[in-house]
Amino acid sequence: MSPYDRPTRVPSQGVDLRLTKSARLRRAAGLITLAGFAALALASCAAQVNQHPTGDSQAPGFFPGQVVTIQGQEAANLYPIVFAVAAVVFVLVEGLIIWITLRYRRKPTDTALPVQTHGNNKLEVLWIVIPFLVVSGLFVGTYATLADTEKISPTPDVTIDVTAFQWQWTFAYPGVLNAAGQPISFTGAGSTGPEMVLPTGETILFRLHAQDVIHSFFVPQFFRKLDVIPGRVNEFQVVIQDEGTFGGQCAEFCGLGHSQMYFTIRAVSPSDYVTWAAQAQAQANASPEPAPSGAVTVAVHAVSIVAGFDPNTVTAPANTPLTVQFTNGDPAVAHNFAIKAANPDGSDFIGEPPVQGGQTGSFQVPALPAGTYTFYCAIHPNMTGTLKVGG
Amino acid sequence: MATTAIPQARPYASRRSWVLEWLTTTDHKKIGALYITTAFGMFLVGGIMALAMRTELAQPGLQFLTPDLYDQLFSMHAVTMIFLFVMPMMTGVGNFIVPLQIGAADMAFPRINALGFWLVPAGAVLILGAFAFGGAPVGWTMYAPLTETTPAHGIDLLLMGLVLLGSSSILGAINFLATIFKLRAPGMTLMRMPMLVWTTLVTSVLLLFAMPVLTSGLVMLFIDRNYGGGFFDPSLGGNPILWQHVFWFFGHPEVYVLILPAFGIVSEIVPVFSRKPLFGYKAFVLATASIGALGFTVWAHHMFTTGAVYLPFFSFFTFLIAVPTGVKFFNWLATMWGGQLKFDTPLLYAVGFIALFLIGGLDGAFLAVVPFDFMVQDTYFVVSHIHYVLVAGSVFAIFAGLFYWFPKMTGAKLNERLGKIQFWLLFIGTNVAFFPMHLLGLDGMVRRVVDYAPNNGWADLNLLSTIGAFLIAASVLPFIWNVFTTLRGPRDAGDDPWDANTLEWATTSPPPVFNFDELPAIRSERPVFDLKHPGASVAHAAAGAGAAGKDTH
Numbered sequence: 001m002s003p004y005d006r007p008t009r010v011p012s013q014g015v016d017l018r019l020t021k022s023a024r025l026r027r028a029a030g031l032i033t034l035a036g037f038a039a040l041a042l043a044s045c046a047a048q049v050n051q052h053p054t055g056d057s058q059a060p061g062f063f064p065g066q067v068v069t070i071q072g073q074e075a076a077n078l079y080p081i082v083f084a085v086a087a088v089v090f091v092l093v094e095g096l097i098i099w100i101t102l103r104y105r106r107k108p109t110d111t112a113l114p115v116q117t118h119g120n121n122k123l124e125v126l127w128i129v130i131p132f133l134v135v136s137g138l139f140v141g142t143y144a145t146l147a148d149t150e151k152i153s154p155t156p157d158v159t160i161d162v163t164a165f166q167w168q169w170t171f172a173y174p175g176v177l178n179a180a181g182q183p184i185s186f187t188g189a190g191s192t193g194p195e196m197v198l199p200t201g202e203t204i205l206f207r208l209h210a211q212d213v214i215h216s217f218f219v220p221q222f223f224r225k226l227d228v229i230p231g232r233v234n235e236f237q238v239v240i241q242d243e244g245t246f247g248g249q250c251a252e253f254c255g256l257g258h259s260q261m262y263f264t265i266r267a268v269s270p271s272d273y274v275t276w277a278a279q280a281q282a283q284a285n286a287s288p289e290p291a292p293s294g295a296v297t298v299a300v301h302a303v304s305i306v307a308g309f310d311p312n313t314v315t316a317p318a319n320t321p322l323t324v325q326f327t328n329g330d331p332a333v334a335h336n337f338a339i340k341a342a343n344p345d346g347s348d349f350i351g352e353p354p355v356q357g358g359q360t361g362s363f364q365v366p367a368l369p370a371g372t373y374t375f376y377c378a379i380h381p382n383m384t385g386t387l388k389v390g391g
Numbered sequence: 392m393a394t395t396a397i398p399q400a401r402p403y404a405s406r407r408s409w410v411l412e413w414l415t416t417t418d419h420k421k422i423g424a425l426y427i428t429t430a431f432g433m434f435l436v437g438g439i440m441a442l443a444m445r446t447e448l449a450q451p452g453l454q455f456l457t458p459d460l461y462d463q464l465f466s467m468h469a470v471t472m473i474f475l476f477v478m479p480m481m482t483g484v485g486n487f488i489v490p491l492q493i494g495a496a497d498m499a500f501p502r503i504n505a506l507g508f509w510l511v512p513a514g515a516v517l518i519l520g521a522f523a524f525g526g527a528p529v530g531w532t533m534y535a536p537l538t539e540t541t542p543a544h545g546i547d548l549l550l551m552g553l554v555l556l557g558s559s560s561i562l563g564a565i566n567f568l569a570t571i572f573k574l575r576a577p578g579m580t581l582m583r584m585p586m587l588v589w590t591t592l593v594t595s596v597l598l599l600f601a602m603p604v605l606t607s608g609l610v611m612l613f614i615d616r617n618y619g620g621g622f623f624d625p626s627l628g629g630n631p632i633l634w635q636h637v638f639w640f641f642g643h644p645e646v647y648v649l650i651l652p653a654f655g656i657v658s659e660i661v662p663v664f665s666r667k668p669l670f671g672y673k674a675f676v677l678a679t680a681s682i683g684a685l686g687f688t689v690w691a692h693h694m695f696t697t698g699a700v701y702l703p704f705f706s707f708f709t710f711l712i713a714v715p716t717g718v719k720f721f722n723w724l725a726t727m728w729g730g731q732l733k734f735d736t737p738l739l740y741a742v743g744f745i746a747l748f749l750i751g752g753l754d755g756a757f758l759a760v761v762p763f764d765f766m767v768q769d770t771y772f773v774v775s776h777i778h779y780v781l782v783a784g785s786v787f788a789i790f791a792g793l794f795y796w797f798p799k800m801t802g803a804k805l806n807e808r809l810g811k812i813q814f815w816l817l818f819i820g821t822n823v824a825f826f827p828m829h830l831l832g833l834d835g836m837v838r839r840v841v842d843y844a845p846n847n848g849w850a851d852l853n854l855l856s857t858i859g860a861f862l863i864a865a866s867v868l869p870f871i872w873n874v875f876t877t878l879r880g881p882r883d884a885g886d887d888p889w890d891a892n893t894l895e896w897a898t899t900s901p902p903p904v905f906n907f908d909e910l911p912a913i914r915s916e917r918p919v920f921d922l923k924h925p926g927a928s929v930a931h932a933a934a935g936a937g938a939a940g941k942d943t944h
Contacts, residue, residue, distance in 0.1 A: 059848040060834035064766070075762030082760055086753040096724050097746050104665070106731040113924060114731050119671040123725070124718070128674075131717040135710035138760065142706050145762045150702075191844070213537040214631060216696060216769060220835025223766045227697045229632065230536060231625025234698040247844075251696075251769040251837045253530050255537060256458055259840035303626070304540040306616060310626045333542055 064223065068246060068267065069238040071149040072223030078145055085134060149224075152237055156205035158273075160196060161185075164208070164215035164228040164250065166331055166358045167257030171196040176277045178284040192247075193263035197280075199273035200240045208234040212303070212329040216252035219265060225251050240267045255331040257358060296320050300375075300385075301327045302335040302355075308383040309375075318370035318390030324363040328355040337363050338378040339387060350378045417501035418904060419490050422508050424800065426483025427793075429511060430476050436519070437471035438864060440464045445824075445860035448853050451845035461841035463526030463545070470518060470531045470549065473649065474556050477785045479511050481652040482563050484792050485591045487800060489567065491895035492585045494576025494913070496905040499569035503562050510559035517552030521545030530839060532642070535623030535634040539615045550613045557606035564595035564602070571595075576894070578913030582676070585893045585916060586669060589676050590655030593683040597644040597651075600687065605641035608634065632699045639690035647686040649781060651679060653788030654719055657741045660795050661723050662917075663891045664738035665730030671722045672916060678715035678722075685712045695761050696768045702761045709759035716752055720745065735889070736810030740791030743818050744784065751779030754829070769839075772832025778825040782863070790817070790870070795889065797874075802882030802900045809873040816866035824859025827852035892917035 058065040063083070067076045161172040161183065171194055172185035188194035198204055208217055208228040218225035226234050250261035268276060296317055303310045310329075316322050328335050334354040342349035342365070351363030370390025377383040407415075416422060444464050447456040456464070490498055498504045521527045525543030538546060571592050575584070584592075612634065614620035621627025623634040662669045669675060688708040691700040723745055732738060754776035758764050767773060790813070798804045831852050836843055843849050887896040896919045898907050911922045 058834075060830040060836075060852060062830065062833075064833060065835075072766075075765065078760055078762055082757055082763065086756060090749065090753060093720060093724070093749050094746060097742060100724060100727045101732060101734070101742060104727060104730050104732050106666075106733045110666075110731040114665075114667055114729055116668055117670060117725070117729065118668050119674065120725075124671050124674045124722075127721040128714060128718060131714045132711075135713050135756070135759075138756065139703075139707050139710050142760045142762065143703055146702055146706075149762055213540060214534055218769070218835075218837065220766070223762075225696050225765055225768060229697065229699070231630065232632070232699065236698075249835075249837055252534070253462075253537070253769075253839040255541060256462065256528070258462075259458065259842050305542050307540060307619070307624065307626070329540065331541060 066221055066242075067223045068221045068242040068244065069223070069240050071236075071238050072221070073241070074145055075149055076223045078141055081141060082138060085138065150236070152205070152235060153203050155203075156237060157202035158199060159205045159207065160198075162206055162208045162217055162228065163211060164217070164254075164261075165211035165327075166213065166255050166329055167250070167261040169194050169250075169261070169263045171263070173277070173280075176281055178281065184280055184284045188263075189260070191260075191262055193261070195264045195266055197266050197268060197273065197276050198240060199270040200243055200267050202270060202273075203237055203239055205235060205237050211301075211327075213254050214252050215250045215254050215261070217248065218251035219246055219248040221246040227252055243267050243269060255358075257331070297323045297325055299325045299327070300337055302330055302377060302383065304330045305333060305383060309377075309385040312385035313388065314375070314385060315388045316368070319367045321367050322365040324351065324365055325360065326351070326355050326363060327360045328357060331357050333357050335377045335383065338376050339365065339368075340374045340376065342368060342373060348378075354378075415505075417497070417505050419486050419498045419501065419504060420800070420902065420906075422498075422504050423483045423485075423487030425508050426479045426486055426511070429508075429515070430478075430480035430483055433471055433475035433479070433515065435867070437468050437476055438867065440468040440471065442860055442864055444468065445857040447841060448843075449857040450854070451843055451850055453842055456841060458841045459526070459528060462528030462839070463522065465839055466527050466530050466549075467519070467521070470527075470553070472781070473531065473645070474553065475511070475515050475518065477649045477781065477789070478556070478560065480789050481594070481649070481785075482507075482560075484656070484789070484796070485567060485587070485594075485652060486563075488796060488895055489588050489591050490570060490574070491799075491898065491902060491906055492588050492893050493571065493574065493579050494894050494907060494910045495570060495574035496907070498566050499574055500566050504566055507559045507562040507566065510555045510562075514552040514555035514559065517548045517555065521548040521552075524548060532638055533612060533634075534638075535612065535615065535629075535631045536625065538612060539624055547613065547616060550609045550616075554606055554609050554613075557602045557609070560598050560602045561606070564598035567591055567595040568599070576910050576913060578918075579894075582673070583913060583916045583918075585655075586658035586672075586675060586679075587652070587655035589679055590651040590658075593679050594648050594651045597648050597683050597686060601641040601644040601648070604637060605645075608637035608641070611637075632694075632697055635694050635697065636691070639693045640687075642693060643690040644683075644686040646780065647682055649785050651682065653744065653785045654679065656788045656792040656795070657723065657744050658719075659893065660737045660741040660791055661726050663795075663889050664733050664735060664741075665727045666733075666890070667726055667730045668892075668917060668920075669722065670725035670728075671718070674718055675722055678718040681715045682712060685715070692759065692764070695764045706759055706761050710756065713752065713756055720749065720752075735794075736805070736807055736814060737791045737795035737889070739811065739814045740787050740794065743814060744787040744791060747779060747783030747787065747818075747821060750826075751776055751784055754779060766835075767832050769837055770832035771828040771836045771838055774838045775825050775828035775832060778821075778828070782825065783821050787817070787821075790814075796895075797877070798884035798888045799895055799900050799902070801878060802884055803877045803880055804884045804888055805873050805877050809869045813866050813869040813873070816862055816869070820859045820862025820864075820866055822859070824856050824863055827856045827859075831856075887919065890923075892920040894918055897922070 064076045064079055067073045159174050161174055163170040163172065168187055168189050170185050170187040172183040174183045176184050178184050186194040186196070206217065208226060210228040210230040212230065214230070215228040216225050217228055222238055224236065224238070226236050228234065244267055246265045246267070248263045248265060250258055254261065298314055298316050300314060301310050324337050326337050334356050336354035337351040339349040349365060355361035368389045373387040373389060375385050375387045413421065413425065443456060444461060447454055447461060486498065486504065490496070522545065524545040526545045527543060527549040529538045529541055529546060571588060611620060611622040615622050615624055619627065621629045623629045623631050625631060658669055658675065685708055689705055689712065691705040692709045694700050695702060758767070758773070758776060794805055794810055831849055834847065834849065836847070836849050884900050886898065886900055894910070897911050911918050915921055
């Protein structure tokens with residue numbers, strides 16, 4: 001007698017039947033719950049009013065919100081097509097699953113084996129070919145859209161140099177210069193971040209630069225993000241169609257302050273933009289960067305305890321007071337700027353107070369005779385660099 | 392087959408002390424059990440991290456986590472769930488079941504098998520130990536240069552822990568390949584192997600190609616961090632994009648490492664509970680192999696927004712993966728079509744898997760549309776996608792497999808009622824937790840943030856998602872109680888409680904050391920079925936179909 005004869009099938013059938021009914025009820029309950037939660041989700045969001053600049057004015061839903069650029073709109077136009085394909089597949093497959101689970105439950109009368117179907121070549125070819133055609137169609141749509149949205153005009157109307165660093169943005173306008181011939185620029189923090197003013201209807205080129213780690217320049221209403229990567233300049237172009245204020249945010253995790261790395265874009269009419277640019281230019285000229293008289297500014301950037309300073313060789317003129325503009329790119333660690341044997345009595349110059357992680361500060365260094373000095377972080381003496389004074 | 396095994400009073404009887412036995416065992420079943428229990432413990436640890444994060448996100452504003460702790464948690468949650476839960480769990484199930492399914496006495500290299508397991512707790516201690524050294528708040532992707540400039544020494548522990556786990560996976564993959572190619576029983580041809588064996592085979596190939604790349608990358612990152620290597624640091628002439636290529640060349644095949652065994656488990660369960668053979672066996676094997684091959688052609692779809700990859704190539708191949716995946720879906724449905732479905736917990740989980748993994752798959756098609764990916768990359772849309780794939784996918788399949796093979800592993804069947812309560816809690820919880828994330832992502836909520844703006848209309852959906860997370864957590868409790876009470880009860884499940892098809896059901900529950908005293912003849916992919924239904928088997932053989940192709944009766 002083999003143990004593989006099917007014994008005790010019959011007594012268990014009563015149990016099967018009861019489970020079948022209750023399981024069916026539970027399935028129905030599950031479906032109702034699902035539908036209910038979907039309805040709840042939609043209804044509850046519809047009531048929300050959004051005033052925050054980091055999102056669009058519409059509540060979350062199954063379709064993209066307001067998209068304000070020509071390129072973004074073209075990309076967003078793909079969404080309903082993909083959604084329709086996905087919806088058809090979803091309804092078809094889930095419908096089949098529900099039908100099969102209801103129709104082919106094991107019944108007490110099922111003592112004989114069902115038909116042992118091992119396959120069907122025609123059917124299988126069919127469900128290889130049809131999905132292949134569908135995804136090929138989607139790919140063609142993707143390819144065509146990409147060709148449009150990624151076009152870079154060689155002569156953009158406005159260029160913005162976006163610089164990301166932990167955890168802020170700087171927007172510089174190389175087309176709008178101050179009296180010193182430098183692009184005017186804006187840096188800011190807080191829940192709105194720095195504001196970038198742009199004209200509608202003109203081609204805008206974004207050039208993305210990163211100072212420390214990878215960030216991502218993301219404006220939901222542009223339907224677009226592009227990573228900001230150190231050692232590389234990424235570019236993309238948009239034409240904004242609608243005036244308004246649109247929030248943006250860093251989308252690539254970049255450390256402690258990532259969730260607060262906001263910025264704002266304000267799109268205005270071309271004439272308003274010209275007016276704004278003139279005003280901004282005048283403002284920049286009215287209040288030039290404050291610098292101590294006679295002092296020369298030297299930029300020093302601390303990267304981390306491991307990586308030290310970048311660059312780690314800094315030059316300065318001899319016998320001139322120095323203002324060290326100190327950027328601490330190290331997320332959570334304070335650093336400072338010290339120079340070995342720089343004081344007249346031979347002791348080290350030590351800059352106080354230290355600059356906290358991710359912030360900037362400045363140190364006033366007295367005039368130094370020509371020579372080569374070693375600078376370091378007094379908190380982490382392994383972080384060193386070379387200061388060449390004069391020559 | 393009445394003389395399957397030497398009668399045993401207790402499973403795993405041994406004269407050695409209980410502790411010493413488990414510490415030194417080279418039995419693939421015990422090692423499998425060690426993998427499974429370790430992995431389940433890590434599932435609880437990773438789940439608690441997720442609950443902490445979801446609690447913080449339930450409302451806008453900072454409530455009880457600091458940004459730094461939140462960053463540590465989301466990084467460690469992913470690492471724990473991927474490297475310490477799903478991978479060891481799948482390895483454990485494979486370890487226990489694959490040698491049984493091919494009629495082998497053990498894995499090909501039992502001692503290497505033990506080494507492979509013991510590297511996992513060692514890696515886990517290093518990785519979770521990171522919390523004591525500032526954590527590793529850099530994401531599981533460990534993007535350079537952030538990983539190099541973040542001072543926390545926990546990152547070094549994470550990197551070294553992952554190197555250990557990578558080595559463990561490489562050893563495991565080689566062992567599986569050797570076992571499957573060299574230790575199959577007479578008659579067990581490649582095209583008669585159960586689908587779990589096929590998926591384990593393909594998974595092992597993927598690991599063998601992908602893991603050494605990651606492991607060397609991790610060492611390079613470690614050198615960069617500690618000795619100024621400069622591989623990925625642009626200020627030293629390195630390239631941060633290179634790290635992303637290295638990481639995702641591993642990372643995408645890794646997704647299939649996590650999901651192919653799940654496909655295998657579902658493909659074992661659906662035929663048994665439908666009382667039909669797997670529809671289109673050959674197509675299934677080919678689909679598995681092509682998913683494995685295509686898995687190496689799509690890695691840069693994780694990098695669309697870097698502006699540094701050739702978009703159309705990776706978009707096209709990403710779309711293409713939908714085709715073999717679709718084959719699997721239709722074959723599962725066709726297997727059930729016309730069957731006699733018995734909705735015990737394993738089938739319930741398998742059908743739940745098919746129903747919900749579909750959503751993850753469709754999300755994937757959206758993400759292959761590059762201009763759309765530009766919008767939702769690094770938003771909650773992607774978070775939703777990954778969780779529909781890994782929770783509705785891998786986790787559902789893991790529970791399906793645990794309920795299915797629990798009687799084989801322990802001799803006792805888990806309680807069906809508790810199993811069904813658990814299933815419905817998990818099914819509803821998964822959807823409530825992860826579906827709203829689609830809408831949040833589409834509205835522009837970025838991921839990996841401890842806080843979000845209060846007036847974007849995101850608060851309600853986040854609260855809903857948090858409720859879902861707690862439902863998922865609640866679903867684990869009946870399972871733990873179920874295992875606890877079942878193991879205290881009688882071990883009376885019998886050799887073949889599910890009326891199943893494959894060889895593991897031809898030995899005792901649990902199987903003796905070295906598994907089989909005698910094997911049934913293997914003439915198809917369902918040797919135990921053939922034994923129970925000689926007529927069906929003869930008709931099948933007479934029809935001349937090896938596995939797929941023709942309708943036979």
